Amino acid sequence: MKAFNTMFKTELKLAIRGMDMVIFAIALPVIVMVILGVIYGNQPAFEGASYSFLTQSFGAVVTIAISASGMMGLPLVVADYRNKKILKRFKVTPVSPMLILFVQVIVNMLMSIVSLLLVFAVGALLFDLRLGDNWFAFLGAYFLVLLSIYSIGMMVGAVSPNIKTSNLLCSILYFPMLIFSGATLPYEVMPTVLQKISDILPLTQGIKLLKATSLGLPSGDILFSLIIMILIAGFCACISIKFFRWE
Amino acid sequence: METAIKVENLCKSYGSINAVSNVNISVDRGKVYGLLGANGAGKTTTIECILGTKNFDSGTVLILGMNPQKERKVLFERVGVQFQESHYQEKITVAELCNVTQSLYKNPLDYTELLKQFGLFDKLKSPVNELSGGQKQRMFIVLALIPNPEVVFLDELTTGLDSRARRDVWKCLSNLKAKGLTILLTSHFMDEVEALCDKICILKKGTPIFYGTVGEAISCSPFEKFEDAYLWYTDEEGSENESV
Known part of the structure; x- marks a missing residue:
């Protein structure tokens, strides 16, 4: 426990000092929320909708931080620590190198959650964001999406032979998802063709899940998204465990 | 006297290249053991095989009576390591x-x-x-x-240090040795090896070509200074002449 606490504090400080996550996981989603708020104000999502466009977008905007921490932060740190042989140094101590990876998952998760709270606070205080009553379902969906995106990230970190490959794979995954899954550019304003393409991306399904739970929509429509998320989490976690290398 | 590090017939190859062949090391508690050899002679590979960060092909390794791979958590409470990089x-x-x-x-x-x-x-x-x-x-x-630690592994202990700092490090290690610390080190500085090591092993292309004390290394060579003796043992040309 002492080792975990000290490592957690240190790795958190390093993550903040590194600035990448502060910019992409914390500042960016807040900025997107403000932009959407300024553009759409409290317009309804569509004519006769009981919730605003902004409230509808909340479930999408919170995934910006999940994607940044899970598909950039986590895999790059894993590849970097392996490359720098920091994991090897842990192998000649009483503590397993697994601990530092676990600490990284927690640090990145914390970044996502801080971002979630900030985005909610900005939306609620400035733009009259109102969520549905079922907090429990929303948080459940949130952690499921987090789990499956992180497992994609871990898989990338595990299979990449070096930091260059890891960088490349992360960029290929991260940027299209950020733009085309509805995390930044709202799914609802995309042309139908783009929506069809967007549906293939795993994050799009995650966002559907988050929107449905945050708006309190009927749960029948999201069964497909739910299954996809669970399958991705399971599949990628298995691959990462099977192919993980310390060096 | 109790043995702190015991390595028997350690072999490790990368494909068809023998990185380490048949290394035997036995270090008593409170002693300093030096692993010598040119760059690429297999010193670091040997240390990594002993520590369990590299798998070896055959042989046995015991540190403080424990298997470094199987009893990692208990063993590394009592062992310190400084890697070369x-x-x-x-x-x-x-x-x-x-x-x-x-x-x-x-x-x-x-x-x-x-x-x-x-x-x-x-x-x-x-x-x-x-x-x-x-x-x-x-x-x-x-x-x-x-x-x-009770045992410490130091790979290229004083590379990059100035003379003053090297002397300070030696003094520090000698003090710790006097308190019973066992040290396995690699070094390219023969004065350091003379000052610190009770026993040495010289590696050449992964094969040990000398085991013993610094004094024995000198007396088995035609030279009077240890550095000359070391160069004589590891001399490339010498080996070619022998094999002709």
């Missing part, structure tokens, strides 16, 4: 790195004392990557000593 997180400071290292052990030493001993106390707040080569090297020796 330094491994640390970008932007981490000296104090943070020491703190994390200290937190990994049940009964660690106070690292501020060690930093003072190695002349690094004023660098506590400095980022590790801003330290000079010699300061980094000393810091990694400090990290290896934080667990208050």
Whole structure:
């Protein structure tokens, strides 16, 4: 426990000092929320909708931080620590190198959650964001999406032979998802063709899940998204465990 | 006397190249053992096989009577390691790195004392990557000593240090040795080996070509100075002549 606490504090400080996550996981989603708020104000999502466009977008905007921490932060740190042989140094101590990876998952998760709270606070205080009553379902969906995106990230970190490959794979995954899954550019304003393409991306399904739970929509429509998320989490976690290398 | 490190018939090959063949090392508790050889002779591979960070093909390794791979968690409470290349997180400071290292052990030493001993106390707040080569090297020796180890492995102990700092490190290690610390080190400095090592092993292309004390190494060679003797043992041309 002492080792975990000290490592957690240190790795958190390093993550903040590194600035990448502060910019992409914390500042960016807040900025997107403000932009959407300024553009759409409290317009309804569509004519006769009981919730605003902004409230509808909340479930999408919170995934910006999940994607940044899970598909950039986590895999790059894993590849970097392996490359720098920091994991090897842990192998000649009483503590397993697994601990530092676990600490990284927690640090990145914390970044996502801080971002979630900030985005909610900005939306609620400035733009009259109102969520549905079922907090429990929303948080459940949130952690499921987090789990499956992180497992994609871990898989990338595990299979990449070096930091260059890891960088490349992360960029290929991260940027299209950020733009085309509805995390930044709202799914609802995309042309139908783009929506069809967007549906293939795993994050799009995650966002559907988050929107449905945050708006309190009927749960029948999201069964497909739910299954996809669970399958991705399971599949990628298995691959990462099977192919993980310390060096 | 109790044996702290026992290596028998250690062999390791990469494909068809023998990186280490038939190395036998036995270090008694409280002794200093030097592993010598040119660059690429297999010193680091040997150390990594002993530590269990590399798998070896055949042979047995025991540190403090334990198998380093199977009893890792118990063993490395009592063993400190300084690797040849330094491994640390970008932007981490000296104090943070020491703190994390200290937190990994049940009964660690106070690292501020060690930093003072190695002349690094004023660098506590400095980022590790801003330290000079010699300061980094000393810091990694400090990290290896934080667990208050019974056995310590030092790969290229004083590479990059100036003469003064090297003498200070020797003095420090001699003191620790007097308190019973067992040391296995590699070095390219023959004066250092003479000053510190009770026994040595000279490796040439992965094969041990000499085991014994520094004195024995000199007397088995046609030279009077250890450095000349060492060069004579490891001489490339010599070996070709022998094989003709």
